[in-house]
């Protein structure tokens with residue numbers, strides 16, 4: 001275990017046993033982890049904290065709960081999207097990609113003209129009738 | 133079709149599985165984590181007798197037993213829906229397909245309550261439990277220097293675990309008060325909570341290491357005049373009169389903004405300063421993780437004493453839906469020993485329905501229920517005061533519902 005982010009010796013839990021080394025890629029870059037690591041733990045051991053960006057704002061996000069509850073750690077694994085990095089065991093040759101910004105289906109170019117409330121809708125209808 | 137499917141391989145689910153296998157039931161245990169053990173895996177506390185409660189060892193013992201009984205335990209499977217087809221025919225919907233069973237045991241444990249502080253989304257901010265799992269289960273250092281926001285039994289226990297593993301903590305302090313953090317941000321209430329725990333005969337706080345016990349921490353806690361420098365636990369200051377207002381950084385945690393606060397949690401002007409850290413742990417307490425109980429239609433009761441909304445159940449771990457059982461922290465926040473004992477009760481309740489002519493089972497079930505009580509009363513870790521009152525209330529709720 002070469003990485004100093006690993007807790008190799010522990011006063012109560014003892015020494016970390018030797019485990020098989022595993023190679024995987026994250027956003028095209030190659031990293032190593034150990035058998036039994038999750039994607040999240042293997043990446044953190046490599047100093048990688050950012051696992052995705054917010055789909056709309058692009059702000060970086062990492063693990064929050066580390067046990068599958070919060071869904072903050074969504075990554076793409078071998079082309080499957082929305083996989084929780086904290087619950088997924090790293091496998092040799094795994095291809096992991098961070099979550100990206102998505103085109104926003106809600107971004108409307110007509111947002112100035114569309115009615116926002118029923119009252120506005122009725123008003124627009126009346127205005128249109130008046131024009132006819 | 134399985135006799136029983138158990139969702140969750142924590143101490144509750146595993147001990148229930150062992151009991152069911154001892155009575156030769158056809159059992160499937162599923163868990164979404166990478167290994168069995170649940171939240172037990174990360175636990176590491178010093179017991180009053182000086183021995184360590186080592187969650188990895190405790191899990192191994194349960195797993196050895198389960199394996200010797202050829203128990204089918206599958207990890208990496210998430211249940212997202214539970215469906216009742218008809219009496220004693222249930223379907224568990226998972227990411228790996230559907231599974232059918234005559235009985236269900238929901239043993240999904242607890243989750244951490246969020247205590248959001250502006251900046252919480254920055255990489256490097258995590259829940260205190262996340263740090264526990266990284267440290268003790270994955271054995272990866274969460275950072276070079278961190279701060280814990282939120283002072284409670286769990287965060288103090290885990291702060292100690294981080295220290296043991298050589299992870300550097302600057303201190304523990306409160307979150308700034310906002311509409312979500314409320315109780316966690318109020319020094320007097322936090323202090324009340326801690327001193328309530330401190331006077332419990334065997335107390336987590338009192339027992340956490342001899343230095344802690346010898347220090348006059350508990351006495352100081354009880355006073356209004358909390359020392360400005362904090363009270364030290366194993367050399368690390370715990371501040372009840374300082375609060376973090378913001379977590380700062382561009383693409384990851386770089387610092388936190390801290391204010392002194394009054395005894396009722398108001399920020400004191402002019403005391404603002406920054407502390408450089410590269411990770412932050414937020415601790416807002418635990419609540420029962422009970423969504424699956426909700427989707428199958430179990431009634432709920434909100435009980436502060438049990439940590440939040442819990443599915444209605446009785447001492448035998450039965451619910452108002454025949455064939456659906458609950459055990460462990462989904463029924464209320466308590467230590468792993470209690471969860472494990474509850475699992476045995478659930479296992480015996482399920483076995484009782486399927487094994488005919490074994491009067492012995494009634495006796496064993498009674499014994500197991502007694503055992504839960506004994507373990508509860510001897511618990512070194514208690515998350516909420518008045519847990520027994522909470523248990524009594526949920527029992528009454530069960531009777532009301534079943535009899536109406």
Ligand SMILES: Cc1cc2nc3c(=O)[nH]c(=O)nc-3n(C[C@H](O)[C@H](O)[C@H](O)COP(=O)(O)OP(=O)(O)OC[C@H]3O[C@@H](n4cnc5c(N)ncnc54)[C@H](O)[C@@H]3O)c2cc1C
Nearest residue numbers: 140142143144163164170171211240241261460461468471
């Ligand atoms: C982060 C955290 C830290 C804790 N630390 C301590 C501590 O230090 N000391 C202490 O005494 N207590 C601690 N606890 C309390 C803990 O809940 C109990 O000690 C005990 O582990 C409860 O056992 P359980 O079997 O009820 O649940 P758990 O041990 O939580 O096990 C539940 C299992 O169910 C699985 N699961 C949940 N939902 C699903 C689903 N939908 N599909 C498949 N699987 C699912 C989970 O992956 C988990 O493995 C902690 C709790 C949490 C949440």
Ligand code: FES
Nearest residue numbers: 066068070071086
């Ligand atoms: S970090 Fe919360 S689900 Fe992975």
